Amino acid sequence: MAAYLNRLHHISLYVSNVDKVAHELVSRFKFNVFAIRLTERVKQLAVRRGSAVFVVNERARGAQQRLNGHQSRVWSPVKATHHQQFEGLYGAPTHYPVDTVSNVCFEVSDVESSSTALRDQGCEFVLPPTQVYDDRGSVTFSVVRSVVGNVCHTLIDTSRYDGVFLPGFQQTADGSSDSYCPITHFDHITYACTRRSTPDITRWYEKNFGFQRFFIDRNEDVDEGYILNQDGIGLRLTAMDYWKCSESGVKVHFKDQKETDCKFVMAESLPEQGRNQVDTFLEEHRGAGVQHIGLYTEDIVSTAQTLTCAGVQFFSPPPTYYTEVGKQQEIVEAGHDPYALSQYGILLDTDVHADDINAPSQRYLLQVFTKPIFGEDTFFLELIERRGATGFGEGNIRALWRSVQAYMNGDQESERKNKQSRQP
Known part of the structure; x- marks a missing residue:
């Protein structure tokens, strides 16, 4: 039960x-x-x-x-x-x-x-x-x-x-604010997990909380999850959600269904591509835990602008992301300006399925990661805006992964140089 x-x-x-x-x-x-x-x-x-x-x-x-x-x-x-x-x-x-x-x-x-x-x-x-x-x-x-x-x-x-x-x-006296920032709810929670632990985790949530698998990619292997294991990226992602599980006993009674649609994602590194930010998290966090949380916003450009002005720093993909012919066209067809998105490092991914061939740009999402908010390179936040897309931006995972990895590598190199400069 x-x-x-x-x-x-x-x-x-x-x-x-x-x-x-x-x-x-x-x-x-x-x-x-x-x-x-x-x-x-x-x-x-x-x-x-x-x-x-x-x-x-x-x-x-x-x-x-x-x-x-x-x-x-x-x-x-x-x-x-x-x-x-x-x-x-x-x-x-x-x-x-x-x-x-x-x-x-x-x-x-x-x-x-x-x-x-x-x-x-x-x-x-x-x-x-x-x-x-x-x-x-x-x-x-x-x-x-x-x-x-x-x-x-x-x-x-x-x-x-x-x-x-x-x-x-x-x-508290400051319980309300007039600042405009259209964040509405938690969209997803991502765990950084030790290698080969995902099957036990998914079984635990299925058995005890009635979670069900959410397939990131329609061709994803039910046991292996969504795997990126090339071009320096070694990553396994497995997703679940809890609000669709009425058959397992979960009862949802809410006016706004989307606010109950919070997914859980398990991320683990694969050994073939070397050390990456999941390994960094596990080391600095002293074990598995919550790596990041997705905050849903109804207007990601406005939200990113507001947060940037307030001092939030976002990861940015390589500038070529916005000038690639295919990606540039994808952004324009979704009704966005590539330059406006590039100002804040916002990525766009179209959710294209077989039944969407007549209007492939009508389902998409936009997302951007913040830099870590604790002293260690562990926990960070994500802004995400969904326009019909229910996944996690499969087309963006490589760009997001590399932007985070470049930051981690840069920090590690800076720390190494600082240690060397302190040596007599």
């Missing part, structure tokens, strides 16, 4: 400097701080843009967390008020050595039954079903450990709560 997921509620970041990362998301990415939870030991800031919500948490320090005297692994329903000062509320207390994005929270209709079903299927729980409440109501949540590095999933039921966010959070 799969857990009944209703929607993606929020994504948690665990960082050493909450104020710095929250300021980055607000001042540069135009998120709004709308709620804060502050105790003597914990600081949590909730920021949002549209329905995309990040909770920025201080990374936990110190001994193993306890909840009302219970070790977190004990399976026993727990009740707590927001005044009780335990860390990792609504997430997994993490002692991770670097900044990380390690919790994806799903709203469910029944936390206890979903948690029991997952426990019976062998899932490991960091926190059993727990009720937290204040004067605005209560929420129940539990935290299950995934099979991807340090990633956990919080299952939460907020149906009996009418506060600003969650119990313990207070509304």
Whole structure:
């Protein structure tokens, strides 16, 4: 039996400097701080843009967390008020050595039954079903450990709560903003995975959460995934989505269906083409985890312009990308100006299928990657605008891959020169 997921509620970041990362998301990415939870030991800031919500948490320090005297692994329903000062509320207390994005929270209709079903299927729980409440109501949540590095999933039921966010959070004075930035929701989450781990990961999500495979390419091998293994690129991508899985038990009840259409992508490197940015992530992140998150925008050019003016840096493909005859024509036929896209490094990919031969340019997407937002070369964001296309820009993967790789190689070379210059 799969857990009944209703929607993606929020994504948690665990960082050493909450104020710095929250300021980055607000001042540069135009998120709004709308709620804060502050105790003597914990600081949590909730920021949002549209329905995309990040909770920025201080990374936990110190001994193993306890909840009302219970070790977190004990399976026993727990009740707590927001005044009780335990860390990792609504997430997994993490002692991770670097900044990380390690919790994806799903709203469910029944936390206890979903948690029991997952426990019976062998899932490991960091926190059993727990009720937290204040004067605005209560929420129940539990935290299950995934099979991807340090990633956990919080299952939460907020149906009996009418506060600003969650119990313990207070509304902030700057909870709204007039800045125009048409980001509406999370489009996809990409994991950087160790080699040959994808089959176990896909089976885990299929079995426990009812996810189903989403084929990036119609000719992709069901077992091997979408593979790029040439011209210096060694990459395996495997995608899944969770909202189409009603046959497995997932029930979705939302006014805006597209906001529930959040896909999960597993990326792993292939050894034949040498070291690449997935390997860099695994090394600097100290293991598998969330590599990037796609933010959906209704106007990528306007959004990229706004974010660039605010100081966001984007990866740029080689300039020849926009002057190639085929690509230039593809961009023009989709109604865009190659020069305007090139100003921000935005790539366009047309979704052409056999039944689209009469109007191949009507289904396309635009996308661009930001440079890493933490101190390490790990987590970054993606802007994506979809015009009928449901994939991930298969025609852009090589260009995106090379732009990221060039940045990584440049940083590594700069670091090598800096170390040499410091030597006596």
